Amino acid sequence: MPTPPMEAPPAIELLGIDKSFGTVRAVKGVSLRIESGTITGIVGENGAGKSTLMSILYGLYHADAGEICIDGKTVRIEGPRDAIARGIGMVHQHFMLIDSFTVLENLVLGAEGGPLLAKGMAAARAELARLGRDYDLNVDPDRLVADLSVGEQQRVEILKVLFRGARILILDEPSAVLTPQETDRLFRILATLKERGVTIVLITHKLREIMAATDRVYVMRRGEIVAERRTTDTDPEALAELMVGRKVRLDLDKAEAHLGEVRLKVEHLSLVDSRGVRLLDDIGLELRAGEIVGIAGVTGNGQTELLQVLAGIRAPTGGSFSVCGRTVDRAHSCDPAEMRELGVAHVPEDRLRQGMVAAFRASETSILGHHHEPPFSRNYIMSNPEVSAHCAQLMELFDVRPRLPGLRSDSFSGGNQQKLVLAREMAHEPKVLLVGQPTRGVDIGAIEFIHRELVKSRDAGCAVLVVSVELDEILSLADRILVMFAGRIVGEVEQRRADERTLGLMMAGAGAG
């Protein structure tokens, strides 16, 4: 890669970094340079090696070969402590905060500055005020982290890193948990940090964010840097193609839906939890064979609970729903196993916590919920060869990589985990398919694939209910869109007539009707 001569040494320079896990070469001789005071994006599909590369820079992994230079000097980074000492800070995708501590207490954690807290705390308070002023990052130091919004919690994470003196900031998928407004706010903060001379590395797979926030972008594919671009010289389509290695259609074309019989009918459904909070309020909807109904809404407006009730995980406290001839209400509750027998498949929102067992082999995860059925089990004995063969078949059908049924489930990337779960649920040709956040934490190549599979299943006559917080996804997938707000369905729109603005208003509870 040509590296133009610069007056100042680059903030980070990586030379020939190589890293293998067992037989898999995750990073193959990567060289890159990140200029001081810029925002650099690193994009790539899940498993392309971008997180591994940044973990090497942060000292979480050690490179097998290669050199790391910070500010022009070759350094050895043995662990995060070294990285912090060299001014490198990392903001992880999952926050590392203690909910029951205040902002200030979280800030000084690990940097208390002496055996007695009071002195360190006072110094930290002053420093926090300074950082807030300098970088326009104001957070009330005395509030509990649990009471902060997700966006504010992320600001605390950034403050934590700055507090430790970081001049180079690595952000790993920072927008994964944010609303669009919070993401905009984050990018404004990053711009301010850049003005003050902080160097920022942004790891993401969202091309829109690369375009909005970065100066320069590196594209990684299969452990290698395949391109380096000035952001102003490129566009999302070109980047997507570089990432995946082939032309990618960012839009989804699908034929007109052919509606069949009503498979799921929900009437006056409500759910009140043990503290009396009304989570679902008088929900009514109909789902027909051969259509995809999308449920849009900001996280926490009852979508999670609706899916749980329909999947049989929670019993409704009022109203009823009937699915494939079985009516479920408070008196006639239903468990997930029975739902599955009725032909209801469920891809849960949180696949790591619900849809799979992290410590199980992929083959074991691939039969979760069907473990007592033949051919996996006969006469109370499980057949491991059958299970592995089934898993291998699913992996082939849904292009799950690597195709290793014996690998631990959590060793797969997010996209491949999701494909495995989806493959499992679709393998039994369900009558009703409930899908929560089909592409959360999933890369572009896999998103395209998952969307096409969902449409294929719709065309085969399945009734599909998709819950997603990604409005784009709902807009491109769903034939009909329902909007949820505060546990109620506040609007219904045909796909043709839907646009982001009206849906956005409904999602905010303004367009009820």
Added chain:
Amino acid sequence: MSGPRRPLPAWADVALVPLINIALAFVTVGIIVRIIGADPFHALRLLVVGALGSSESIGYTLYYATNFIFTGLAVAVAFHGGLFNIGGEGQAYIGGLGCGLAVLALDRYLPVWALIPLAIAASALFGAAWAAVPAWLQAWRGSHIVITTIMFNFVASALMVYLMVNVLIAPGSMTPQSRTFAASGKLPAVHDLLRGLGFTVGPSALNLSIVLALLCCLGVWVFLWHTPGGYALRTMGHNPQAAVYAGTDLRRMTMVAMCLSGALAGFVGVNELLGVHQRIVLDFPAGYGFAGIAVALMGRNHPIGIVLAALLFGALQQGGTELSFEFPTITREMVVVIQGLIILFSGALVHLPRPWLQALLARVR
């Protein structure tokens, strides 16, 4: 290839780490033995000879190991279901009660081939029932299983003292023990069986319970890794939410896991009462239930590992007894200290040698 975070290869994880832990424990013990003024190498030699030096001592080692296998399996089964059963001691005690009651009630009417299976079933049933109460309390009332199983150990102990002193005591006896079982209530000793086959070995307490123990190992292995029920149990242990998603009733599965665990612990009663004492006595579990936690921990909750760990603990128990006979300075309590150190090193400090070993292996490669 380097890096302190690189995981150990499987063989090192399964074999080398436990061996290093044991070695560290022995070195520490050696230092303590030195401090109390004895020769550690001489003591070690006595320990090994005491445990493995004759057919008789090997018999005793295996007899002790039988108990450790039962309680180790008990802890492991519950652990795979995400439940920490600390009540093996009480479940063994009550299991023995069931076993003894069955024999006392029927030994005059039934032949040995009918009575022994019945008594074994009774130990399992009573052990399971004693575990079922804490399981039910956890599943339906949310009481933490660690607390309730511990308390049930004390309840079992008090109950047994009451029963032995007031109800089951042999008429006219001054010691709190039941009447002796009839001949049909005796599980054959291994040395008797071998003599029948023409082999002469020294007499020991080793009896056919060890066959039951090995069958239990096989059964646990098949159940956990080759049946849908075991699959559901392990799912619950790793990820309860995924188990609910898969359609498993967590309450029922908690009962299943704990009852199996209690039944396995209850088999200690078979080894002790049917095999050795021939009557119900006080305090026969003698800490096996607690040691089972260490056995399971060291055996990585896998039947093969548990057998190996049980053999080690059996050898320590037997060799330690011999040691305390020979050495005036090394008392029974000292042997308990040795066991404690092994538990400490292979349990609580299990990760102590790991980083060091990882670095070493990385350099070798």
